[in-house]
Amino acid sequence: MICLAATIATVEPLGSQARSDVEEGRKLFAGMCVTCHGFEGKGGDAPSLNRPKLVRAPDDAALRALIADGLPERGMPRVRRLTDNEIGELASYVRSLGQTAAVTAPGNVQQGRETYTKRGCQSCHVIKGEGSSLGPELTEIGRLRGPEYLREAVVDPGARLPRGTLPIPARGFSEFLPVVVVTREGREIRGLRINEDSFTIQLRDAANPNQFYSFRKTDLSRIEKQSGKSLMPSFSDRLSKPELDDLVAYLSSLRGAQ
Amino acid sequence: MLISTFFLHGHLLAQVPYQQIVRADSEPGSWLTYGGSYRSQRYSQLNQINRDNVSQLKAAWVYQIRQVGIIETSPIVADGVMYMTEPPSTVTALDVRTGRPLWTYTPEIPKDVIVIGSPPVNRGVAILDDTVFAGNVNGHLTALDAKSGVVRWDVTVEDNKKGYYLTLAPLALGGKIIVGVSGAETGIRGFVDAYDPKTGSRLWRTFTVPAHGEAGSETWGQDSWKTGGGSTWLTGSFDPDLNLLYWGTGNPAPDWNGDERQGDNLYTCSVLALNPYNGKMKWYFQFTPHDVHDWDANETLVLFDAQLGGRERKLLAQTNRNGFYYVLDRETGEFLTGRPYAKQTWADGLDAKGRPIVRKGTDPSVEGNLVFPNIQGASNWPSASYSPQTKLFYQAAREMGTVYFKGEAPYKAGTACTGGGGQAVNGDPAWGAVRALEATTGKIKWEFKLLSPGWTSLLSTAGGLVFAGTEEGNFFALDAENGKPLWDIQLGGAVRGIPISFAIDGKQYVAISAGYALFVFGL
Numbered sequence: 001m002i003c004l005a006a007t008i009a010t011v012e013p014l015g016s017q018a019r020s021d022v023e024e025g026r027k028l029f030a031g032m033c034v035t036c037h038g039f040e041g042k043g044g045d046a047p048s049l050n051r052p053k054l055v056r057a058p059d060d061a062a063l064r065a066l067i068a069d070g071l072p073e074r075g076m077p078r079v080r081r082l083t084d085n086e087i088g089e090l091a092s093y094v095r096s097l098g099q100t101a102a103v104t105a106p107g108n109v110q111q112g113r114e115t116y117t118k119r120g121c122q123s124c125h126v127i128k129g130e131g132s133s134l135g136p137e138l139t140e141i142g143r144l145r146g147p148e149y150l151r152e153a154v155v156d157p158g159a160r161l162p163r164g165t166l167p168i169p170a171r172g173f174s175e176f177l178p179v180v181v182v183t184r185e186g187r188e189i190r191g192l193r194i195n196e197d198s199f200t201i202q203l204r205d206a207a208n209p210n211q212f213y214s215f216r217k218t219d220l221s222r223i224e225k226q227s228g229k230s231l232m233p234s235f236s237d238r239l240s241k242p243e244l245d246d247l248v249a250y251l252s253s254l255r256g257a258q
Numbered sequence: 259m260l261i262s263t264f265f266l267h268g269h270l271l272a273q274v275p276y277q278q279i280v281r282a283d284s285e286p287g288s289w290l291t292y293g294g295s296y297r298s299q300r301y302s303q304l305n306q307i308n309r310d311n312v313s314q315l316k317a318a319w320v321y322q323i324r325q326v327g328i329i330e331t332s333p334i335v336a337d338g339v340m341y342m343t344e345p346p347s348t349v350t351a352l353d354v355r356t357g358r359p360l361w362t363y364t365p366e367i368p369k370d371v372i373v374i375g376s377p378p379v380n381r382g383v384a385i386l387d388d389t390v391f392a393g394n395v396n397g398h399l400t401a402l403d404a405k406s407g408v409v410r411w412d413v414t415v416e417d418n419k420k421g422y423y424l425t426l427a428p429l430a431l432g433g434k435i436i437v438g439v440s441g442a443e444t445g446i447r448g449f450v451d452a453y454d455p456k457t458g459s460r461l462w463r464t465f466t467v468p469a470h471g472e473a474g475s476e477t478w479g480q481d482s483w484k485t486g487g488g489s490t491w492l493t494g495s496f497d498p499d500l501n502l503l504y505w506g507t508g509n510p511a512p513d514w515n516g517d518e519r520q521g522d523n524l525y526t527c528s529v530l531a532l533n534p535y536n537g538k539m540k541w542y543f544q545f546t547p548h549d550v551h552d553w554d555a556n557e558t559l560v561l562f563d564a565q566l567g568g569r570e571r572k573l574l575a576q577t578n579r580n581g582f583y584y585v586l587d588r589e590t591g592e593f594l595t596g597r598p599y600a601k602q603t604w605a606d607g608l609d610a611k612g613r614p615i616v617r618k619g620t621d622p623s624v625e626g627n628l629v630f631p632n633i634q635g636a637s638n639w640p641s642a643s644y645s646p647q648t649k650l651f652y653q654a655a656r657e658m659g660t661v662y663f664k665g666e667a668p669y670k671a672g673t674a675c676t677g678g679g680g681q682a683v684n685g686d687p688a689w690g691a692v693r694a695l696e697a698t699t700g701k702i703k704w705e706f707k708l709l710s711p712g713w714t715s716l717l718s719t720a721g722g723l724v725f726a727g728t729e730e731g732n733f734f735a736l737d738a739e740n741g742k743p744l745w746d747i748q749l750g751g752a753v754r755g756i757p758i759s760f761a762i763d764g765k766q767y768v769a770i771s772a773g774y775a776l777f778v779f780g781l
Contacts, residue, residue: 031624083667198707
């Protein structure tokens with residue numbers, strides 16, 4: 001198990017050039033990276049970077065390559081072509097994030113696991129093969145998402161739905177988007193969007209997750225895409241502050257097979 | 259039986275003289291140039307497939323490409339043969355009745371070929387007499403025997419090591435093959451070239467960026483013209499009566515950082531009217547002076563004639579990447595009208611001469627600046643279409659914004675020199691639409707919404723139809739008068755191919771590429 005409150009490497013004094021690189025890198029990061037990786041790399045709908053070791057960037061060469069090329073299959077675009085100098089500045093800044101003072105994440109992983117089970121999260125989520133699959137799989141959610149994002153996902157699930165990273169269904173589209181459709185005969189169906197094109201839409205029934213629907217749009221009198229909403233209820237009133245901290249700590253600890 | 263017919267009719271004796279291309283409109287069963295005719299209207303006069311029967315359209319044959327990649331080809335059809343291109347630079351001749359390959363030519367492409375600024379694609383060939391002409395991503399232009407695919411000649415248009423490469427379909431004129439180049443993202447200096455169809459020798463070259471001391475050079479700061487960009491990466495149009503060749507030019511380099519190239523940066527983001535005999539410029543019109551958003555003006559230049567301002571005029575129209583639709587007098591280059599055809603947030607309109615009234619604070623920045631249209635434009639390489647029947651100009655608009663970034667832009671030959679970039683705001687907030695514009699005014703008559711901003715080219719036909727595709731794999735036909743959908747099919751891969759129509763044995767067909775295949779539909 002990996003705890004968020006990881007040991008932090010010793011901070012070494014930076015030379016003036018290095019400080020300048022970090023400062024320039026901070027500006028680049030603020031423009032291109034904050035949206036997903038969060039302020040100061042604390043994580044968002046992309047992993048946190050304020051860690052001494054980055055799984056996909058164990059050394060500087062790997063970090064530079066990752067910044068240059070992105071991770072398209074994971075949804076990290078190459079926002080723009082960077083010069084070698086700019087890549088160096090960004091890498092310096094990202095490395096500096098791992099040298100900041102240790103932040104102890106609140107919450108207890110073991111108690112979070114119990115909260116997860118007690119609140120029935122497994123009725124919609126799968127962890128390591130166990131649970132139901134209506135909602136996102138969580139087996140490695142701690143690697144994919146930062147703790148702030150996970151906290152928000154529990155408190156206000158519709159605030160930031162996951163976005164597709166693959167061409168199918170489609171890159172950038174909201175996943176698990178609640179949709180209400182009404183057929184021309186007046187039948188109303190609530191479900192999650194599984195896929196869509198300009199002529200058809202495919203849904204998974206909200207009440208009966210084993211039921212799929214496929215409609216031609218011309219057969220529907222209404223299609224309401226409920227952006228900002230989620231089928232998952234908010235747990236803000238159902239969890240105490242310590243329970244929420246514990247649950248976020250548990251989710252953050254889920255890092256797949258490691 | 260079919261094979262014997264094939265040889266008996268001598269369909270492999272492919273012969274397409276220049277005058278036949280000039281009269282392409284009188285031969286609607288063929289598709290003789292990239293845009294269907296020199297006017298680039300992508301309009302078919304065939305009407306066998308029409309509003310009443312298009313719902314019965316079915317696949318006639320499918321051709322699977324050999325190497326995975328994006329197909330952006332617009333096939334040529336002549337004498338029973340379809341000439342298409344496969345990514346990155348393969349040319350394939352198909353039996354138009356069956357889709358069976360007749361020959362394939364694949365040039366040697368070095369593993370370290372430099373293709374910066376677009377995927378390694380090819381948009382088609384040109385045909386003239388008994389020869390097929392194709393560019394490739396290694397910066398070459400090759401002439402192939404139309405009957406066998408054997409190489410007649412191969413020339414280097416410009417050195418790929420400096421970032422030059424070709425993706426466009428050449429344009430065949432009388433005694434000349436015209437090509438342009440890609441590569442502004444590496445700081446090339448763009449040009450339009452003419453080659454002798456028989457020998458491959460270069461007849462003229464017209465640079466799109468003037469050298470120091472030449473007219474227009476005052477619009478470039480210091481030595482920035484040397485790496486000024488101005489690619490010419492999409493096929494132009496031609497008016498045989500006026501004897502004028504029209505060619506669009508791309509962005510100035512570096513794309514998103516204009517600090518070192520103060521001025522209008524002529525003749526980037528422009529249309530050039532050239533004398534095809536010597537390449538000399540008769541007039542130009544610049545759509546986006548001092549562009550800092552990568553809004554090339556290479557988009558299809560559609561030629562049509564219409565009443566405007568109380569008299570019949572010869573017109574040129576373009577739905578520009580910058581979000582505005584423009585109509586020019588193609589004899590003089592005079593700006594006649596222009597208006598937005600998609601959401602744009604960078605200009606308060608166009609002045610009387612068509613120059614954009616640019617809003618302050620819309621340039622790229624280090625922190626990022628959200629501007630519409632998006633980094634790939636409200637339009638791009640996909641073809642527009644004009645129907646003389648409806649007098650409407652059809653365009654698939656891309657409704658999306660981009661957060662534009664400004665960055666460093668050091669020049670090193672053969673490497674990216676873009677000075678920034680952008681993050682498009684894609685997904686559910688973005689969308690697209692097939693729009694019908696009144697050709698002389700740009701007013702939107704109807705639109706058909708698309709789930710996402712597409713890369714679809716459009717084909718209009720005398721059957722009263724407009725064919726289009728989607729990123730999600732739909733291929734469909736709309737009523738050209740009102741945009742009502744009449745037929746659609748899911749092809750299983752993004753539609754990036756360019757639709758054409760042709761006839762063989764008295765039957766009309768429509769061809770489109772999607773995913774990794776080319777599909778042909780008929781009744």
